[in-house]
Amino acid sequence: MRAGATPDDGLPLVIAAAGAGGLRLTAVNPAAAALGLRRGEPLGRVRARLSTPPHVHPADPAADAAAFARLCLWAQRYTPSVVPFGPAEACDGLYLDVTGADHLMGGADKLVADLAARLARAGIPARIAVADTPGAAFALARHGREEMACVPSDETEQILRPLPVEALRCEPAVAVALKRLGLRRIGALLDAPRPPLARRFGEALLLRLDQATGRRPEPLSPISEPVRYGAARGFLDPVGSQEIVVATARRLMAEIAPRLEADGLGARGVRLSLHRVDDVVRALDLGLSEPSRCPDHVARLLQLRLERLGSGLDAGFGFETVRLDVAATGPMPGRQAALDTGPVPPGARIAGLADALRQRFGRPVIRLSPRASHVPERADRIAPWRTESRHTEPWRVERVVLHWPDPDAGIGPRPLVLFDRGEAAEDVIALVAEGPPRRFRWRSRLHRIAHAEGPERIAPEWWRETGIPRDYYVVECESGRRLWLYRDGPNLPERPAAWFVHGLFA
Amino acid sequence: MKPSRDEPEERPPSPAERIAALRVRLDAERRPDVGGVLPFGVADLDVRLPGGGLGLGLLHEIAPEGAGDEASALGFVLALVARHLARAAGDALLVVAPGHPIPYGHGLVGLGLDPGRLLLLEAEADAAVFGALEDTLRAGQLAAVAGLVADGLPLKPGRRLQLAAGSFGTAPPLLLILRPFRAALPNGAATRWRIAAGGAARDRFGCTLRPRWRARLDRCRNGRPGDWLLEWDHAAHRFDLPDGLARRAPDACGGYAG
Numbered sequence: 001m002r003a004g005a006t007p008d009d010g011l012p013l014v015i016a017a018a019g020a021g022g023l024r025l026t027a028v029n030p031a032a033a034a035l036g037l038r039r040g041e042p043l044g045r046v047r048a049r050l051s052t053p054p055h056v057h058p059a060d061p062a063a064d065a066a067a068f069a070r071l072c073l074w075a076q077r078y079t080p081s082v083v084p085f086g087p088a089e090a091c092d093g094l095y096l097d098v099t100g101a102d103h104l105m106g107g108a109d110k111l112v113a114d115l116a117a118r119l120a121r122a123g124i125p126a127r128i129a130v131a132d133t134p135g136a137a138f139a140l141a142r143h144g145r146e147e148m149a150c151v152p153s154d155e156t157e158q159i160l161r162p163l164p165v166e167a168l169r170c171e172p173a174v175a176v177a178l179k180r181l182g183l184r185r186i187g188a189l190l191d192a193p194r195p196p197l198a199r200r201f202g203e204a205l206l207l208r209l210d211q212a213t214g215r216r217p218e219p220l221s222p223i224s225e226p227v228r229y230g231a232a233r234g235f236l237d238p239v240g241s242q243e244i245v246v247a248t249a250r251r252l253m254a255e256i257a258p259r260l261e262a263d264g265l266g267a268r269g270v271r272l273s274l275h276r277v278d279d280v281v282r283a284l285d286l287g288l289s290e291p292s293r294c295p296d297h298v299a300r301l302l303q304l305r306l307e308r309l310g311s312g313l314d315a316g317f318g319f320e321t322v323r324l325d326v327a328a329t330g331p332m333p334g335r336q337a338a339l340d341t342g343p344v345p346p347g348a349r350i351a352g353l354a355d356a357l358r359q360r361f362g363r364p365v366i367r368l369s370p371r372a373s374h375v376p377e378r379a380d381r382i383a384p385w386r387t388e389s390r391h392t393e394p395w396r397v398e399r400v401v402l403h404w405p406d407p408d409a410g411i412g413p414r415p416l417v418l419f420d421r422g423e424a425a426e427d428v429i430a431l432v433a434e435g436p437p438r439r440f441r442w443r444s445r446l447h448r449i450a451h452a453e454g455p456e457r458i459a460p461e462w463w464r465e466t467g468i469p470r471d472y473y474v475v476e477c478e479s480g481r482r483l484w485l486y487r488d489g490p491n492l493p494e495r496p497a498a499w500f501v502h503g504l505f506a
Numbered sequence: 507m508k509p510s511r512d513e514p515e516e517r518p519p520s521p522a523e524r525i526a527a528l529r530v531r532l533d534a535e536r537r538p539d540v541g542g543v544l545p546f547g548v549a550d551l552d553v554r555l556p557g558g559g560l561g562l563g564l565l566h567e568i569a570p571e572g573a574g575d576e577a578s579a580l581g582f583v584l585a586l587v588a589r590h591l592a593r594a595a596g597d598a599l600l601v602v603a604p605g606h607p608i609p610y611g612h613g614l615v616g617l618g619l620d621p622g623r624l625l626l627l628e629a630e631a632d633a634a635v636f637g638a639l640e641d642t643l644r645a646g647q648l649a650a651v652a653g654l655v656a657d658g659l660p661l662k663p664g665r666r667l668q669l670a671a672g673s674f675g676t677a678p679p680l681l682l683i684l685r686p687f688r689a690a691l692p693n694g695a696a697t698r699w700r701i702a703a704g705g706a707a708r709d710r711f712g713c714t715l716r717p718r719w720r721a722r723l724d725r726c727r728n729g730r731p732g733d734w735l736l737e738w739d740h741a742a743h744r745f746d747l748p749d750g751l752a753r754r755a756p757d758a759c760g761g762y763a764g
Contacts, residue, residue: 349645349647350597353642353648356645357638357641361627361630361638366625368609368614368624368626369621379612380611380612380621382608404615404620405612407612415610416577416584416613416614416617417609451712474714479702479703480703480704480705482714503613506578506582506584506617
């Protein structure tokens with residue numbers, strides 16, 4: 001089972017990766033398969049054989065593994081025990097243990113049909129088989145005749161008999177040796193005397209054979225369910241008052257906190273769902289600047305939020321269920337509580353304040369952070385305010401930390417207020433064509449220039465767009481105000497340059 | 507009741523003694539109500555302020571002198587914040603009402619204020635600015651808070667802010683309000699400033715060295731108003747009076763070009 005990286009547009013497409021003796025195909029799409037291309041073929045031979053070579057993509061094993069892991073998680077919609085194929089199965093498929101879960105979909109047949117339909121909709125070609133044992137299911141899915149098969153309980157052995165011996169998940173060398181002996185089908189293997197087989201090929205072949213027929217059990221280790229942190233409380237009598245909702249949320253958080261603590265995590269986002277008696281669900285999302293497990297903190301933020309909502313939170317006839325889920329977590333190492341309250345790190349206290357302001361006024365607290373660009377309007381950005389968590393997440397690969405450049409270290413002066421776009425200056429009169437203006441009109445007021453500094457030429461980012469370099473001047477009006485003015489390119493007779501005010505100095 | 511004959515030294519104090527007693531009383535009154543002060547570092551200016559600087563935990567109102575001086579007034583506010591942050595630990599919060607710009611990060615660096623220590627909050631209206639400032643003051647975790655309001659500072663929010671700022675005895679924050687130039691309302695501000703652009707200080711090659719502001723102290727409780735041409739040194743976080751050798755002669759009490 002594999003998902004193509006590009007949409008299947010009918011053109012031959014292959015994926016190649018370094019293998020024995022150079023690049024080899026690891027996957028082919030149907031159009032390429034129609035040309036006779038097979039997995040494992042050297043790419044050089046393919047290029048020599050075909051007049052129009054297929055489109056080749058390099059393999060990306062990491063992305064494949066990630067996509068496959070996502071698929072495994074998705075498959076948990078059918079059953080909680082999902083097992084990805086191991087190395088013996090070439091790691092490209094998954095088992096679903098549907099025992100006791102198939103009736104939820106109305107039987108194994110309907111489950112297979114539903115699975116196939118959903119996979120087809122997602123563009124994932126798949127072969128599906130349902131059998132008593134994982135071994136038999138693997139053999140059928142890989143080497144059976146139909147794309148979808150559902151084997152009745154007592155026919156496992158009959159179905160397996162005509163399949164080739166590779167279907168047993170044995171090593172390729174063993175399969176080749178078996179074929180040399182004339183044992184091409186599993187049926188022949190079943191009829192053959194066991195002791196010579198064990199002597200010649202070892203216990204592994206017989207183990208696989210017995211696992212396929214169900215004579216010996218095959219333990220599977222399903223992927224673990226992603227951990228969720230949440231708690232809910234139902235009320236016999238619907239509640240409507242804000243105090244009760246907040247108190248309940250506080251209790252729920254206190255319930256969740258030990259679980260978070262055991263995993264060394266703190267909540268970065270919390271969602272409170274309020275289920276009204278008339279089946280309307282109100283959800284409130286709280287974001288936290290710093291991972292927290294403190295019930296009081298969550299309760300206080302919630303209180304602020306509810307106060308801001310006021311009557312916007314329509315309680316109707318009351319809420320019958322209050323549910324608190326941790327929507328996002330962050331690492332939060334345990335901190336030893338000191339006997340005295342001690343100095344709380346200032347970042348933690350400010351995080352509490354930032355969260356409170358955000359819940360109260362509905363706007364996040366922000367800060368300015370530098371960006372790697374020399375174009376003035378792109379050289380800073382607004383980022384949500386967060387505590388520096390670099391030391392608490394040592395495993396996370398941090399991006400390069402940018403610093404604000406030293407204002408005295410070479411770059412020209414920068415204004416205190418920068419407009420998003422330059423505002424046009426009109427009626428510009430300059431003494432020399434290439435020089436700074438003597439006076440101009442901006443915001444319907446005439447500005448006479450007493451002093452000008454510049455130009456500082458700032459070119460557009462060459463990797464982004466082609467544009468005209470701007471010539472920046474710091475001009476001081478006769479009133480003493482200083483403005484940042486730029487001319488849009490050189491002043492040519494056929495194209496008089498336009499002037500713009502881009503910023504104000506303090 | 508007849509005065510006792512045992513106290514013949516009951517005589518009016520000499521003028522020198524009276525002046526000394528008045529000095530002591532004046533000094534006591536000049537000391538700000540709470541916390542310390544943020545001195546400008548300019549002797550001529552600091553002697554006019556009670557306690558020798560801007561009182562911490564008191565409300566200070568700053569306004570541009572006229573239309574077009576808004577950036578200068580903002581620069582003066584941020585320079586004060588930068589000066590305080592250089593002397594005290596902690597961060598600063600700037601609450602911005604609509605109509606005021608968010609300052610440019612590189613410009614802040616150029617004023618000597620580390621943008622990493624400045625929290626910004628864009629408020630929906632003046633009421634939200636006052637609410638956020640009051641909450642922050644009551645939380646008592648920041649070294650400086652400044653509000654940029656769109657309609658001026660009325661009396662009631664001013665009093666509330668003053669109460670919130672004064673409720674912390676140990677390390678009161680610097681509290682500044684920047685209002686538009688028109689909206690002069692009565693409020694409980696300890697000092698009121700009007701700031702106009704002053705033309706930059708230049709070196710002998712004509713390059714900009716430092717920003718200058720014409721700062722007028724309109725009103726000052728227990729102090730004396732005055733006006734000065736102030737220069738801001740972003741590296742040393744210090745205000746200065748321009749020296750006589752600068753290209754533009756200082757006219758500290760002169761008229762305004764605004």
